[in-house]
Amino acid sequence: MQIRFSASDEAWSRWAPVLRATLPEAWLSRDGDPASFDAIIYAPGGDITDFAPYRNVRLVQSLWAGVERIVTNDTLTQPLARMVDPGLAQGMAEYCTGWAMRAHLGMDRYAQDGVWRNELSPPLATDRTVTILGMGELGRATAAMLRGIGFPVTGVSASGRPVQGVTVHPLADLDPVLAQASILICLLPDTPGTRNLLDAKRLAMLPQGAWVINPGRGTLIDDQALLEALDRGRPGHAVLDVLRTEPLPAGHSFWAHPGVTVTPHIAAETRPETAAPVAAENLRRAMSGRPVMNLVDRAKGY
Structure with a gap:
């Protein structure tokens, strides 16, 4: 050979x-x-x-x-x-789970400034649904890890094919699903049908303060619409591991926005x-x- x-x-x-x-x-x-x-x-x-x-x-x-x-x-x-x-799937699941836990526990709320904020305790994982866009190999691995912690998981896929333990919706039902997505993980592929899927209209459907975690494809989210949506609090924060241009230019608005965390395409290798x-x-x-x-x-x- x-x-x-x-x-x-x-x-x-x-x-x-x-x-x-x-x-x-x-x-x-x-x-x-x-x-x-x-x-x-x-x-x-x-x-x-x-x-x-x-x-x-x-x-x-x-x-x-x-x-x-x-x-x-x-x-x-x-x-x-x-x-x-299998290593790629595990790495992706670990990345998504880590950031989902950060969002869930509100780890960034506890500034080390001498103020005692014990009124800000988080709910249990069983009380917060995580939504995953894309239920392929990576989506299923991520769902399994999150379910192991106790999160109810809702999935969205082009096929709507069942996944054990996950409530799966077809992509055609995306809009009502977004309204319930306090933590949204984006793992869809880059296709003509998924580019700019999360545009201004759909980002506005997210709950106030929701987190968007995108280690899938940079083309899934309309960049300008995301910046404007973050200023309105829907979503409250975006974790972006994939960008339309990589490396992300030093002067890009994502670096300076307080509602964005950029990671350098390291979610899954x-x-x-x-x-x-x-x-x-x-x-x-x-x-x-x-x-x-x-x-x-x-x-x-x-």
Whole structure:
């Protein structure tokens, strides 16, 4: 099996040793005759923009869960698989749970200024519903962790497919769900149907003081509408791990707004140690003609 690795130099240094140990039967390279390769391992930052010469490739395995930067490439006709990695799911669930707990407990209310504020005790988790937009692998992992603490969880997904222990609504029912979302976690993919989903109208539907936690895609929220909504207290705070422009420019209004916390796209990372076995299994499946896991639906974009 000959595999072309197309990702950044930094990714190559981290991934190559682990992939070679996990997939010893493969020859892994960053260069060579395109017609000689059986598969491509891809992440943004790689050098392949034209997939047409790779006519013998049976699978393009993405190292990222999101594939919006590649799925619209007209030269990509080979099967494309996104990464569904247990380590990535755990990292995302931990990030979302940590920020949900901060919002729930009101940790930022207790200024260390000598004022005794014991009237500001939080409710129990069982008394506060958390709403998750996007009930894919990451959404389900996050819901499971939050439910383990005691939060009732409401989910919204394009399909409305049931998830055990979660009240799931179809995306068409988003508006009434937002009115009950005191903690809203955004994990939807970037598609034409989700861009600017949280616009001025929908942000105004949130309860006063609600928290929005977005480690999904920066395109889900209308930036200017969010800033204006924060000034009105709906939502009360936004935690943004994904932005339309990354790194976020130093002069951007998000840095200065007291209602925004920016984190530098660190919510969930694809770790070679947990993701390489997933990639290896998928490549073996593709080479042997077996069904590939996590195959991307080009029409849906994920």
